[in-house]
Amino acid sequence: MPVELDDLTDAERKALARCHQAVLGRRRPLRLDCGVELGPYRLAYQTYGRLNADKSNAILLCHALTGDQFAVECHPVTGKPGWWESLVGPGKVLDPACYFIICANVLGGCMGSTGPMARDGVTGQPWNLRFPVVTVGDMVRAQAELLDHLGIPDLFCVIGGSMGGMQVLEWAASYPRRVFTAVPIACAARHSAQNIAFHEVGRQAIMADPEWKGGDYRLHNTVPARGLAVARMTAHITYLSELALQRKFGRSLQDRDALGFGFDADFQVESYLRHQGSTFVDRFDANSYLYITRAMDYFDLAAAHGGVLAKAFAGTPTRFCLMSFTSDWLFPTRESREIVRALNAAAANVSFVEIESDKGHDAFLLDEPEMFRTLEGFLKGAALVRGLGEVS
């Protein structure tokens, strides 16, 4: 499937001005799980720190559903701090002074990597919904090609939370020899029925928006802003915990002393969600949201290995560290435990920590000292084995 790479949205242009990009699949297109061959395609990526002489200090950050390559610095579109600046940066656990850190926008994303907004190289029209459905496996294969392009033989660590964690698992299963340590956080080896259900609500909200126009909104100069905002609002609730919502908002009213007896945002929590929805629209593409949620829904690592998850990790040399959070109901601890069980069955080297937190699924993005300490200890131990010497 030939893709035209020059046509960019404003957001993509801003993003690409502030990061690196690699055009891959020129000589040999990427064969996607759906059977389509895609190429050339672009990955937009950011790096922090420097690759050492023996190329042994590379870390790949895998972003979540609505994340992107801007893990640390101010976002070129929103101006907000990077999604993992609590973990990555000078003096932080993942210190660019020690590691060469790479973070790429996933295939199907909307911050500069090729996705449904790209144009068909033959007709010149945007692909929109004619873009092939990509999977987490496709995202990871594209990242592996990026590493080849960068001349990085293997990774000291692949780390990510949520969909990032799914990519980490896929990396470990598909490229065990290229992954020295794998840190899947707050994730699962397969997307649950409840999670698929929430994604479906989000997608239906987008597709029910008359501005969506069957996915061809760019041709009509419209934006399915309401649908995308509702999708984000629903999803956002699943990232929090009941306790966190209650503590943050309770039944507090928004800019008023009494109930309005109408359908304005009386409650702070309504106002908060509306804000989350409307700001999301400024930085995210609706079709991209459809494709990436689909990729998560399709993720089932065991299915790809005869229904036995342990087979995905048979004989793995990778050292694993899994983390989950007590109040995460989107990817609850039992999902991580299932992965741990499979890793044990494969006699893999695995650590697993459940972290006490009332911040829900979002905890992996927040200031969680226990998560930082665990990761620091795990990486320190692994660095000694790898011969990276004293780090951080």
Place this chain on the structure above:
Amino acid sequence: MTAAAIRVDLQLIADMVEPATRALDVGCGDGSLLAYLVSFKRVDARGMELSQTGVNACVVNGLSVIQGDADTDLRDYPDDAFDYVILSQTLQATREPRVVLQQMLRVGKRAIVSFPNFAHWQVRLRLVFGGRMPETPSLPFKWYDTPNIHLCSIDDFRALCRDMGVRVERAVVLNRNSRRIHMPPLLANLFGEQAVFMLRRD
């Protein structure tokens, strides 16, 4: 945590483990034995611990430990995954000690087990003459809050091994000053405060 100075019974266990082997420490606590095995014997050592605080302390120190329960989670490991499966001062707190031992000897080529001896003379005295449930340095709990639900004597343990057809490769008995004692079984069962057994499938 310094790996250099560990509890006497842990040191005994560590001495039984050959260097550069694979070991699983079930109920590894804060990981002091694991750290010793990794640093001083180049053992590929993993741990399983019930308490989340214990697990977190281990992982922070770079040890490979998961949260798990000896009674239920040994099942997840394949046969012969380890050279040694270690259970120190935990057997008496498991729900099904016999099943746990079976699992240990399935997962590991050898099992190393240490436990407090309930036939130690102090225990006997306290029960016979005090008429109260024994509280000793190695059994410091009240009857109502003890995690130890399956206490046994050294002779009980030997009998279980016989029943299970398990070979006792080594048995070391420590007195209440944590010194090794060399006595015939009847006396060892009286003066031993704790014992360390190395077992093997027969």
